[in-house]
Amino acid sequence: MEQTLFTVTDDKGTVLKPIDATYSINYMYKEDPSSTTVLEGVISRGAVKGEEFPEKDPLKELEYSEIIITTESKPGGWNAYSGKAQRFLSKTPEKGEGIKLPFTGTIPTKEEAQDSMEARKQEMIAALEVIYPPSN
Amino acid sequence: MTTPSSNEQFVGVNASQDLTERGSSLINSKRQIYTYTDLMSGAAGATNLVSGGAGIFAGVSKLSAAYTIGGIEYDCYNLKCIAPLRPEATVHVILIGSIEVGAGNIFFINNRSNIESVDFSGFGGYTNNPLNLGAMVDDSTNVARQLNGLFYVNQENIPTYPVEFSALYIIATDTAAFECDAYIDMDFIVEKDTTVDFTINP
Numbered sequence: 001m002e003q004t005l006f007t008v009t010d011d012k013g014t015v016l017k018p019i020d021a022t023y024s025i026n027y028m029y030k031e032d033p034s035s036t037t038v039l040e041g042v043i044s045r046g047a048v049k050g051e052e053f054p055e056k057d058p059l060k061e062l063e064y065s066e067i068i069i070t071t072e073s074k075p076g077g078w079n080a081y082s083g084k085a086q087r088f089l090s091k092t093p094e095k096g097e098g099i100k101l102p103f104t105g106t107i108p109t110k111e112e113a114q115d116s117m118e119a120r121k122q123e124m125i126a127a128l129e130v131i132y133p134p135s136n
Numbered sequence: 137m138t139t140p141s142s143n144e145q146f147v148g149v150n151a152s153q154d155l156t157e158r159g160s161s162l163i164n165s166k167r168q169i170y171t172y173t174d175l176m177s178g179a180a181g182a183t184n185l186v187s188g189g190a191g192i193f194a195g196v197s198k199l200s201a202a203y204t205i206g207g208i209e210y211d212c213y214n215l216k217c218i219a220p221l222r223p224e225a226t227v228h229v230i231l232i233g234s235i236e237v238g239a240g241n242i243f244f245i246n247n248r249s250n251i252e253s254v255d256f257s258g259f260g261g262y263t264n265n266p267l268n269l270g271a272m273v274d275d276s277t278n279v280a281r282q283l284n285g286l287f288y289v290n291q292e293n294i295p296t297y298p299v300e301f302s303a304l305y306i307i308a309t310d311t312a313a314f315e316c317d318a319y320i321d322m323d324f325i326v327e328k329d330t331t332v333d334f335t336i337n338p
Contacts, residue, residue: 012239014299080296105296110335116294117231117303117337124229124290124307132226132285132309 005050006097008043008069013098015046016081020072023048025093029060043069053092065092069099076123080105181214181323188336192219194232196334199323203245209328212245215320219306222315224275226285230306231337232320237300238331244291246323251287253316255280273314285309289320 007015024040038054056062066087073079081101088094108116182195194217203210215235221228235242249267253274263272263280271287272280290305306318326332 010299014240016299017241018293076295078293078295080293080298103298105298108294108297108301113234113294113297113301113335114338116297117234120292120294120303121229121231121305124305125227128227128229128286128307128309132311134226135311135313 002049002051003095005048005053005095006067006093006099007047009046009098009100010081010103011100013100016101017046018078019043019046019081019101020074020077021083022070022072024068024070025053025065026068027054027056027065027092028063029057030063031060035066053095056092062090062092064089067093067097067099069101071101078105181321182216185216185218186336188233189338190219190230192217192230192232192337194218194320194334194336196235196332198332202328203325205325210243210325211328211330211332212323212325213332215304215322215324215334217306217318217320219318219320220315221273221306221308221318224313224315226310226313228306228308230318232289232304232306233334233336235302235304235324236333236335237326239300240327240330241299242291242302242324242326244289244322244324247289248321249289250319250321251316252319253280254278267318267320271316273308273310273316275312275314281314283308283310283314285311289322 008019008021009015021043022041023043024037026035026037028035041048064087066085068085070083071081080103082104084099084101086099181199182197185193185195187193196213196215199212199214201212203212217232219230221230251265251267251271251273253263253272255261255263255274255278257278258280265271267287269287270282273283274280286307286309288307290307291302292305293299294301294303306320
């Protein structure tokens, strides 16, 4: 049965549902010079679901595993949180892990917030008027 | 339904001794006693709406209800906003304002919003429909008609601002210009005991 493998949250533990981000899960073995990517994909609505984290190679000694979150920074995107790599020494990640992304955005003043919301309103009007042009 | 003439009809039990309620571990002294007036009278939630920009009035207030969902406790708040969607246009985007909480997300759990339009030259009077696709709107003909575009309240995280900051807009569109009045009445939950700061669009 599919469960939440890990969530992506802010530093207070709030799940970041609109986040545009990808993940990769790597296992680093002591015998190998480079890590092996065992799982990767897109983070949907602040969570990655699956049945289990991949098993480690039983014939090798795990030095560490890591979950790497890469946030996308793009024009018009949320762009409020940066990516992060979380490392687990000598073990694979445990189900239900919350990866806390650092906040790198802006704490707005009232005036900045007002300006941003007004700008967003104008963006929405412009986009909607393409579909619903003003009538004469 | 006939309204009792006094406020003396209690819903609940005024116990003289603590009795355990059947099928429950609660005892009477732990029960909240409500009067009939408490239950049946007046509006719930925000009743003090202040004026903002673009002719809107809005307010937020805490409700007495609390929720426990999956072991997490939440407080409940009510948002009300009265907004004229005019002059006539094919696209209306009304900025209500922002809600900033101390921690966590806000989740809207109830929407009782109403759309009122003029139908003086149609069947007469005013039309009142839930705010949704297909709500009735009017125009200079004073005949109400069904909207064929969008009608919803948008809650959005603004780029680069923290997750605790939500902007709120009324969005309505139609292929022909229209106008109406929107009466927003929505409940939302937030993490228990966190702060809630509503700022109306000035």
